[in-house]
Amino acid sequence: MSDSTATQAEVKSQKRTLAVIDCDVHIQPVSYDEIKAYMRQPFRDMFNLFKGRGIFDNPLGRTTIKGNTPSGGPIASDPNHLREQLIKPNNIETAILSPWIYADFFSDPDFKAEINAAFNSWVHDKWLNSKVNYDGVFKASITVSHQDPNLAVKEIERWAGHPDFVQVYLDSGSRAPLGQRQYWPIYEACERYGLPLAIHVGTDGLGGNSRFTTGFPNRYVEWLTLVPCNFQAHLVSFLTEGVFERFPGLRMVLLEGGTFWLPGMLWRLDALYKSFRFEIPWVKKLPSLYVKDHIRFGTQPMHRPDNDEHFRYLLEVIDAENIMMFSSDYPHFDTDVAAEIFPRNISDQMKNKIFYENAKAFYNL
Amino acid sequence: MASHIVCKVSELPPGERKIVELEGRSIGVFNIKDSYYAIKNVCPHYKVALCEGTVTGMPLPSKVGEYVWGREGEIIRCPWHGWEFDILNGKSIFNPHKCRVATYDVTVEPIQENLEDERVETFHVTVEDGVVVLHI
Numbered sequence: 378m379s380d381s382t383a384t385q386a387e388v389k390s391q392k393r394t395l396a397v398i399d400c401d402v403h404i405q406p407v408s409y410d411e412i413k414a415y416m417r418q419p420f421r422d423m424f425n426l427f428k429g430r431g432i433f434d435n436p437l438g439r440t441t442i443k444g445n446t447p448s449g450g451p452i453a454s455d456p457n458h459l460r461e462q463l464i465k466p467n468n469i470e471t472a473i474l475s476p477w478i479y480a481d482f483f484s485d486p487d488f489k490a491e492i493n494a495a496f497n498s499w500v501h502d503k504w505l506n507s508k509v510n511y512d513g514v515f516k517a518s519i520t521v522s523h524q525d526p527n528l529a530v531k532e533i534e535r536w537a538g539h540p541d542f543v544q545v546y547l548d549s550g551s552r553a554p555l556g557q558r559q560y561w562p563i564y565e566a567c568e569r570y571g572l573p574l575a576i577h578v579g580t581d582g583l584g585g586n587s588r589f590t591t592g593f594p595n596r597y598v599e600w601l602t603l604v605p606c607n608f609q610a611h612l613v614s615f616l617t618e619g620v621f622e623r624f625p626g627l628r629m630v631l632l633e634g635g636t637f638w639l640p641g642m643l644w645r646l647d648a649l650y651k652s653f654r655f656e657i658p659w660v661k662k663l664p665s666l667y668v669k670d671h672i673r674f675g676t677q678p679m680h681r682p683d684n685d686e687h688f689r690y691l692l693e694v695i696d697a698e699n700i701m702m703f704s705s706d707y708p709h710f711d712t713d714v715a716a717e718i719f720p721r722n723i724s725d726q727m728k729n730k731i732f733y734e735n736a737k738a739f740y741n742l
Numbered sequence: 743m744a745s746h747i748v749c750k751v752s753e754l755p756p757g758e759r760k761i762v763e764l765e766g767r768s769i770g771v772f773n774i775k776d777s778y779y780a781i782k783n784v785c786p787h788y789k790v791a792l793c794e795g796t797v798t799g800m801p802l803p804s805k806v807g808e809y810v811w812g813r814e815g816e817i818i819r820c821p822w823h824g825w826e827f828d829i830l831n832g833k834s835i836f837n838p839h840k841c842r843v844a845t846y847d848v849t850v851e852p853i854q855e856n857l858e859d860e861r862v863e864t865f866h867v868t869v870e871d872g873v874v875v876l877h878i
Contacts, residue, residue: 558807619806651787651836652824658801658809663837 395468395729397715398736401577401632401675401704402463402472406499407450415495420488429479430583432593433600440477441708453708456509463707464514467715470733471742473543474504474517475577477709481548482584486525493520494532505541516740518546518575523555524585526562533563537570543740545572548579549607549634550586556614561623568626573739578633581607608634609642612672616646619659621671628739632675632704639695643668668700673739675704676731677713685720698727702736748874751850754778757815761793764878771848771876772797772829774815778848780876781832785820786841795821800835847877 406412413421434440446455453459464472476499480492500517504510519536521529529545536542545567547555555576567574581604582589589607594600608631621627643665650657650664681688692698706712719728736742746764748771754760759772761783768783770793785792799814817835818827826835827843834841850872 623806651834654826654836655801658804659806661803 395732396470397467397703397732398471398473398740398742399463399467399469399705399707399715400473400575400630400702400736401677402453402459402474402707403477403709404453404459404474404500404504405451405476406503407448407454411503412492412495412499415498416491420491423488424492429482430580431482433583433597435710436597437710440710442710442712456504456507456515459707460514463705467705469514469715471516471736471740472514473736473740474500474515475520475546475575476500477579478520479548479580480520481522481524481550481586482580484585486522486528489522489524490528490532493522494535496520497532497536501536501539501542505539510541513541516541516543516742518542518544519572520546521563523547523551523560523563526560529563530566533566533570533572537566537572543572543742544575544630546575546577548581549576549604549611550580550583551611552585552587554614555611556616556618556620558618561620564620564624564627568624571626571741573628573630575630575632576608576611576634578604604633605635605638609638613642613646615672616664616667617657617660619657621667622659622661628671628673630673630675630702630739633677633706634674635678635680636674636676636695636697636701637680637691639668639674669696673700673702673735675706676701676718677704677706678711679713679718681718681720685722688720689722692723692727698730699735701731702739703732743877746876746878748848748876751872751874754874757797759793759797761791762876764876767878768793769846769876769878770818771874772818773874774829778850778874779829780846780848781818781827781829782844782846784843785822785825786834786843787820787823787825790820790822792818792820792827792843795819797829800826849875849877851875 413424416424441452444452446452446458448455448458463469476496478492478496480489483489497519504515505517519533519542521532523529533545545563564574580586589610590603594603647663647665650660703715705715715732744765748760748762754771754773756773756775759770761768761770769780770783771778771780781793783791783793796819797815798817798819799811800817802810802812804810816829818829827833828835832843832845852872
């Protein structure tokens with residue numbers, strides 16, 4: 378009798394502490410001097426000029442939840458504090474780290490490459506190959522800029538094979554839709570080294586990148602609402618250019634670009650494929666059929682309709698159980714908290730796949 | 743199953759088609775390189791007259807970035823939305839297992855009086871000429 382009670386309690390406790398893999402955790406240096414220490418001249422001095430999104434910097438005056446770490450740095454700069462604020466309370470088994478860099482705001486490919494390389498070295502030294510990662514909870518991204526794919530490949534090759542660098546990370550702000558063939562050396566490298574590709578909101582439509590809306594939105598709220606338009610453009614580009622036919626081993630995750638637009642966009646693409654297949658004869662099946670095999674979507678920002686049944690139905694329509702992976706976007710102002718994103722009518726099976734199993738398989742953890 | 747004479751062989755040369763109404767059905771009969779095929783004249787998409795579309799070839803499934811033209815004269819594109827169908831088997835190109843148009847057998851036979859159907863025009867034919875017969 379007591380055994381059975383104990384087992385029930387165990388099961389209950391396991392339920393409460395569902396393991397989580399967080400696919401989008403952001404970190405930053407205490408001071409940019411940490412990054413500059415890795416940079417060569419003249420880039421080190423140039424890096425004083427500007428860091429951010431320019432006209433679409435966050436009007437809250439901060440990009441993160443408010444507060445500093447006990448050690449005095451900005452939030453997400455102290456691994457121990459990050460453990461206390463994010464990892465422990467959410468039972469996170471693995472956190473995929475990426476600094477927010479915004480190198481792609483700039484136009485100079487060499488400068489971008491230097492900035493990314495410096496950040497990657499800093500991630501390696503401070504977070505991965507450091508005693509702060511004693512339990513291996515931290516994995517990280519190799520950040521590259523796509524403007525000069527050859528430089529990107531060189532940077533990937535600097536880190537490929539390191540067990541804790543688990544993906545290649547691109548800013549979704551670009552000069553052309555990212556499925557186009559000028560970018561393929563990057564995808565070839567991803568496939569060759571077995572590294573998934575992450576595409577994350579960044580400097581979309583800003584700086585040296587192409588606009589993705591008609592002209593300029595007037596305000597940040599408009600820009601951030603419309604960012605999914607850019608992700609739609611990238612996704613359709615990947616599917617129509619045949620990237621997954623050319624690189625059948627490539628897997629990709631789209632972060633922060635939304636998900637509930639997905640069925641409408643795929644229905645439209647599939648319908649038009651029936652008329653215009655002749656333009657893209659290398660696409661050998663309905664374009665939507667490539668998604669489940671190759672593409673995952675981060676959950677953040679998770680939006681919910683008022684009616685929980687509508688929400689459950691939307692998740693079913695997009696096959697969320699198989700294509701979504703939990704991402705908190707910690708510590709940004711719109712971060713999601715794992716325990717709060719799903720209403721009660723979502724099954725444990727779906728939650729477990731989204732919180733854990735899908736990412737475990739995707740990253741071979 | 744009934745057989746109907748469509749026309750004299752000489753009236754349906756290679757690359758040509760005839761659309762006939764038989765037993766309440768509209769059917770397109772095609773001569774492709776002296777082989778004969780028939781498909782229902784109804785696109786499964788919006789039920790429009792598929793067989794009035796362009797008979798053409800298609801870019802074959804290819805490596806990424808390559809265009810390989812093939813199947814010349816064997817593909818029909820619906821005149822409305824451009825969906826491609828294989829005239830030889832009625833299957834759509836975009837989803838051959840799920841989307842297809844009905845096909846019918848066509849034969850070429852020597853003239854026999856008893857084959858002639860009351861409902862279609864009869865022809866004066868020589869023995870060397872045959873008739874195209876549609877079986878529905």
